Every structure is written in C-alpha cells, then in structure tokens.
Amino acid sequence: MRISITSLVEGENTFHFNSLKEDWLKKLVEDLIHQGYQLKSPLIIDTNLTKVDPDFYLRGKLSCSVEQTCARCAENFNLKLDSNFEVALANVPSGKLRSPELTEESEELDINFFEGNEIDLTPIITEQFFLSIPYQSLCKPDCLGICQQCGANLNTKMCKCAEKKSVTPFSVLQEVKLFKQE
Ligand SMILES: [Zn+2]
Ligand SMILES: [Zn+2]
Numbered sequence: 001m002r003i004s005i006t007s008l009v010e011g012e013n014t015f016h017f018n019s020l021k022e023d024w025l026k027k028l029v030e031d032l033i034h035q036g037y038q039l040k041s042p043l044i045i046d047t048n049l050t051k052v053d054p055d056f057y058l059r060g061k062l063s064c065s066v067e068q069t070c071a072r073c074a075e076n077f078n079l080k081l082d083s084n085f086e087v088a089l090a091n092v093p094s095g096k097l098r099s100p101e102l103t104e105e106s107e108e109l110d111i112n113f114f115e116g117n118e119i120d121l122t123p124i125i126t127e128q129f130f131l132s133i134p135y136q137s138l139c140k141p142d143c144l145g146i147c148q149q150c151g152a153n154l155n156t157k158m159c160k161c162a163e164k165k166s167v168t169p170f171s172v173l174q175e176v177k178l179f180k181q182e
Helices: 023-034 100-109 121-132 161-165 169-181
Strands: 002-004 011-018 044-052 055-069 076-092 111-115 118-120
Touching: 023 121, 044 121, 055 121, 076 121, 111 118, 118 121
Parallel strands: 076 111
Antiparallel strands: 002 118, 011 044, 044 055, 055 076
C-alpha cells in the first residue's frame, strides 16, 4: 500500500484499514499465513500519518487474533494482538538509501527512510506484526504446563506424579545434609 505524500494534508492524516476490505492487506495476511501464522480474525490497522515538513510520523494500532502454541503446555490458543506502534519516516533523495552512513544513522535514531514521493505501508505493517508477536506465548499467565513425567496437561487434570516425586535420590541427599548440619 503506497501513500502518495503529495496527497497528504499538513498535520494529521487518518487511515483505517481492514483486511476484509482492502486487497493489499488481504495479500499481506496471505503472506503471513504462508509463513505459518494462523490469523483467526481480520487484521485491522488504524493509522495516523502526520506530516511535519520535511518529515513524517506514522502512529498506529495493529489488531488481530493469531493462533499461538503455549510455551508451557504446548496447547494452541488464540492470542489477541493489540499493539501500538510509532515510526518516524524521513524522505531521502533517490539512490542515497543504501549509503552506509545512512543505515547506521537510521539504526541509532530508529528512523525509516523512503525514496521518492510514496510511503509504502506494506513492509512497515509486516514488521510491526512481527514485533507484536511475543517471543514466548503463554495460553494464560498462570499456565501450569505439562507434567515432565507423564505428559499430562496440568491445567486440565492433576496427575499423581507430584506425590511420588517427593522421594528422589536428591531429596534423600538433602535430608542427610540437613541432618549433618545439626
Ligand atoms: Zn499453556
Ligand atoms: Zn504426571
């Protein structure tokens, strides 16, 4: 999705996108599905592109629901993403985009550079989607995980392994140590 900067008004420009309605966002969702992300709801993007000559600021919110595998219990669940993002955009003359100094500077200041008269939202939204996915997803904050011994999902049933666990060589050793200290 390319936004022509000449069509922008000074100040705030609001855009609302829904992957059910916009083809470019539908295509973006299809690409994410190809990469293994199961989106369970339309991808909604609310953005505010502010023009402050000569720069542009993109603020927005990304909402959707994506299937994740819990890092503790390995069950699939739908994770609701609702993330805000902010990107500074600076226009550079054509051909200058790949100069090494510019790359270094952009990393330090967290600025995205664009060439010409158009801002391409597609790579920005794709990047924001990846940034909003947590490194480790849990189905719920207090997920009990799976039993290391019998593999039971401890959220749905309590196994008997914990009772047996109390007598292990290590626990016996600990008792001996405590006894010696006294
Ligand atoms: Zn879980
Ligand atoms: Zn168990």
